[in-house]
Amino acid sequence: MQTQKRRRPRGAITLEGSSLVRHEPGAPSAVLAELRAPFGITVLANHMRSEALLAFTTAEQTRYQRVRVGNPADAAAARHLLGRAITVPDADALGAQGVEAALSATHATEMLQVAECYAPSALQRIYLTGSRGEVLVLDGTELKIDGRTFDLSLPLEWRGFMFHEAVGPIATLYQATWIRQAGIEAVLVAPMPAEITTTLPPGAAADMKAAEQRAVLRDLKLMQSTPDSAPPHELRIGVERLFMLPLRQALDRAPRASRAGFPPVRALNPSARD
Incomplete structure (x- = not known):
């Protein structure tokens, strides 16, 4: 060989x-x-x-x-x-x-x-421009998305999901991250990578330090997305897919909001309210 x-x-x-x-x-x-x-x-x-x-x-x-x-x-x-x-x-x-x-x-x-x-x-800082020219800035515990500000030191809701849309005979699979805090919502959207890995490659554990294994497994967990319906266009912010996981990491470090104070979210549309 x-x-x-x-x-x-x-x-x-x-x-x-x-x-x-x-x-x-x-x-x-x-x-x-x-x-x-x-x-x-x-x-x-x-x-x-x-x-x-x-x-x-x-x-x-x-x-x-x-x-x-x-x-x-x-x-x-x-x-x-x-x-x-x-x-x-x-x-x-x-x-x-x-x-x-x-x-x-x-x-x-x-x-x-x-x-x-x-x-x-x-x-701890990222500057991005959305697909329609929106300004997105992550700076420590503050995430600004097209004029909306999310304070990552305070409780918020977020989750990752995926959806597909078809234009004629061509269907595209997207990954998305829905965020809501104090009545403000946004959905970050990017194409799903062609290569999706949810576990460590065979033999990888033997070649990696324990801390590296934990970091990769943490990231793989954050990558996971359940299928769902497409979010409303007015909430979407198209971002470069390389930055979807770094943004999810920042959200994951924020405290989670108690669901008791929020209206229920429909299973098939994370941005819809009952």
Whole structure:
């Protein structure tokens, strides 16, 4: 059996003034983040923690940097990075860039530490733009969605579900996250990834630390969605699917509202009221 030769990561990120700048062979340099301006960093990784993706978000743009864990020594040096990772399917962890455009995990960890020195709360912050231009900002315990503000330090209701819609002969499966607090509602919607994993891959547990196993299993639980009917269009906010689980994580950390004070929710429409 012929094994695939593992390519060495290429590319580098340098600190130039207060800017993190990405350099790749054969490509123009790109500013990932201006450290003196508001920005967020989201760390995404596959189930085996062998591939990761750093998402740098600002109010103006989102840039991605792929990270490859090259060997056990690289993985050990990158615990600071991988311990903050949120699980995504393997295909999403590879990102949209070419196979060679990756940093080593060690280099990426050093870059993350520099960014945290400038903005310690960057890892709790996400800037997104909805599919219709809506502004979505997660900043610590505050989630703003198109003018609606959810206080994640106070009780709220939320749940994940999935639904499908057909346009002619083409049906699309969507994942959704319904949120309600103090009479304010929103439904985050994104296409369902083609690859859906609900358990650890065979043999993964033997290669992972206990903390990594717990983190992946937590994420897999949050990924689970039960089938339901499509939510009303006026409540929908279309988001990039890579950020659905990070947003669910933030909601999951918020206290749950007691159902006693809320009207019942119909099983087939989480946004409908009786």
